Every structure is written in structure tokens, then in C-alpha cells.
Amino acid sequence: MIPMVDLKAQYAEIKDEIEAGFAQTLDSCAFILGPNVQAFEKEAAAYLGVKHAIGCASGTDALHLALLAEGIGPGDEVITSAFTFIATAEAIKYVGATPVFVDIDPHSFNITPANIKKAITSNTKAVMPVHLFGQPANLPEIKAICDQHGLKLIEDCAQSFGASVNGLQTGSFGDAAGFSFFPSKNLGCYGDGGLVTTNCDQAAARIKQYRNHGSEVRYYHDVIGYNSRLDELQAVVLRAKLKRIDQYNAARRHAAHLYSQLMADLPLTTPHEDGIGVHVYHQYTLLSERRDEIMKALQDQQIGCAVYYPVPLHQQNVFKAECEGLSLPVTEAVAAACFSLPICSSLSDDSIRQIVSVIAGVVNA
Ligand SMILES: *Cc1c(COP(=O)(O)O)cnc(C)c1O
Numbered sequence: 001m002i003p004m005v006d007l008k009a010q011y012a013e014i015k016d017e018i019e020a021g022f023a024q025t026l027d028s029c030a031f032i033l034g035p036n037v038q039a040f041e042k043e044a045a046a047y048l049g050v051k052h053a054i055g056c057a058s059g060t061d062a063l064h065l066a067l068l069a070e071g072i073g074p075g076d077e078v079i080t081s082a083f084t085f086i087a088t089a090e091a092i093k094y095v096g097a098t099p100v101f102v103d104i105d106p107h108s109f110n111i112t113p114a115n116i117k118k119a120i121t122s123n124t125k126a127v128m129p130v131h132l133f134g135q136p137a138n139l140p141e142i143k144a145i146c147d148q149h150g151l152k153l154i155e156d157c158a159q160s161f162g163a164s165v166n167g168l169q170t171g172s173f174g175d176a177a178g179f180s181f182f183p184s185k186n187l188g189c190y191g192d193g194g195l196v197t198t199n200c201d202q203a204a205a206r207i208k209q210y211r212n213h214g215s216e217v218r219y220y221h222d223v224i225g226y227n228s229r230l231d232e233l234q235a236v237v238l239r240a241k242l243k244r245i246d247q248y249n250a251a252r253r254h255a256a257h258l259y260s261q262l263m264a265d266l267p268l269t270t271p272h273e274d275g276i277g278v279h280v281y282h283q284y285t286l287l288s289e290r291r292d293e294i295m296k297a298l299q300d301q302q303i304g305c306a307v308y309y310p311v312p313l314h315q316q317n318v319f320k321a322e323c324e325g326l327s328l329p330v331t332e333a334v335a336a337a338c339f340s341l342p343i344c345s346s347l348s349d350d351s352i353r354q355i356v357s358v359i360a361g362v363v364n365a
Helices: 007-028 035-048 059-069 087-094 113-119 139-149 201-211 232-242 245-262 291-300 329-337 349-363
Strands: 052-056 077-081 098-102 124-128 152-156 176-180 194-198 215-217 284-287 338-341
Touching (some): 035 232, 052 201, 087 098, 098 113, 194 201, 232 245
Antiparallel strands (some): 176 194
């Protein structure tokens, strides 16, 4: 049996450190915004090369808080991808703004600068690229477009912790960015968690206020805020894993490159690294017209596989009405043929060979 992500193997390596941290927290009973959250925020800011990193309750909340802090609201349009997890667009809806979905590049699966430019109107206030599957979007060009048109750049970094462009981390380019620590993400905790990053002092102050009931001084409330803090016990897990994130991401890249090398001659499309940044392979995603057959063969061997994402957001029931008539041909074609294979820091070369032989048995038959 080979799961999509083997969290148990990773836990075994860091068990002692995490249990010692949990025991300390339990003894101290400092559960809300305690010393581990503060230390993790500092360590994450240093790692990401940003002035402020602010923990919150989830990746969805991180994007919501980022949009709020940047003043995006009703009547505003936010250009983003339809080939992503629903949370990207949910966050835009939470602030009362309108997601404007543009098409993706067929190779990197990220929204393109040309498509963003074509979608800009007088109501556009922000661009929210998703660094899908761990591959950075074209941040240099997207940032230039945002600067030229006076738009906010808000990065969805839920899948890209540790990915970089020209030596700079994703999450350090935009006005603000949101990260997710959902357990299966590249940097994952043992429950829900998220992080907002920004280099702007005012935005950071607003994010801290919004995540904690609109309050800067306890029991004094200036705006209607939220209860969205990063949990202290989760911060213990995140501090242990942050120390090892480069090693985890290097192992993912090794696994991805071995897969691609072993499948180079098979009639299917392996992931494309577009060279804009360093891909950290949150997912290893291929394209094949025979996806269903391949997945059935993998499932028969108890090998994990999944489709991220089978239905693009503009075709989801919740968005169908407001996106009527919108056609995103590349997004739709990719959604119809994509599938992802197991990938994580503990995936062995032998497992990869076994998975590839099952796939070869289908596509070469
Ligand atoms: C996981 C994810 C989110 C949401 O993160 P949660 O922590 O699950 O709320 C947002 N955007 C993308 C692209 C994601 O993959």
C-alpha cells in the first residue's frame, strides 16, 4: 500500500521533539498566542524573508485576512485561477469582492501574465495567483503588471511553502500572501493552521487585529474581527518541521525528478518545470487521456492517486450562475486529463519504480 502522503513516516522522525514540545505547552497551559506561536512567527518570517508573518487558524482564513487587510471589498474584482482549490475563491467572496477567473498555461497550470492583462477592468483591485502544486506563478511579470495598473498582489501560497523565484521565497513578492498548514501541505501541522505574510507594517497591524476579535488591547475592540489564531500546539509541530522544510522539499524534488525520468518515454505528459522558479512539488501531476484506466490500475494495487481538480471553479455549482458563458478552454482540458501520484518526503525510490511499472503496464498495453 502506498498512500498519497505518508504522514506517519514523517511523524516517526520528529516524534520526540514534538512530544517534548507538547508536554511543555501542557505544563505551561499557555494555549492561545503563546511562546511557540510567537517564536514560529519570527522563524517563519526569517525563513520567508518577510517583515511580518502572522499565524492564523487556516489557509482559507489567511487569504481572507490578507484581502481584508489590503482593503479589498464589495464591488472589487480580483483576478485569479479557476484551476485551484475552492478556498482561493471563497476568500474573495468572504470580503464581498468578485473573483474573475482567467485561463492557465497548459504546462505550468498557473495563470499567465497575458491572460491577467486582458481581464483588467476599472473595477480590478487585486490579482491573486496560486502557486499551483508548488510551482511559482510568473511573479516577476505579474508583479510588474500589478505595479503598472495600481493593483494589489495577493499570493495564494497554500501549496508553495519553500518555493522560490530568483532566490526570493513565494509569499515575499506580494502586498500580502496566505499559507496553509493543512496536514498534507508541504509544511503541515496536525490540524488546521495558516499564516499571512506582508512587508507592510500597517497591513500587519490590521491582520493581527482582525485575527483576534478586532482588538489590539485586550477587551478594547476597534473593528469587527474574527477568532482566527494559530493554535499553540500546532506551532510546536510547525517549529519542528520548519527546521526540516528544505530537506522535505529536496526529497519531494528528488521523487518528482525520478518519476519524470522513469516515465520520459511513456505516452503521457509529466510535469513541466517552466524555469521561472523552484518547484517544490506539493503535487506530482500528469496529463493523460487514459487517466481513468491508469487510476483504476493504481487503485487495484492499493497505490494512492487523486484528481486535483476534477471541476474547475467556474463550473462548480456554487459559481455556475455567476460564471455563465465563461469559457476557459485550457483549464477545462487540463481538469479533464490531470491526475496526481503519491509524493512526500519519505517516498522511496522503490515505491516510485513500482508505481511507474503499474502505469507503464497500462499505457504500453
Ligand atoms: C489548501 C489550500 C487552501 C486552503 O487552506 P486550508 O488551510 O485548508 O484552509 C487555499 N488555497 C489552496 C490553493 C489550497 O491548496
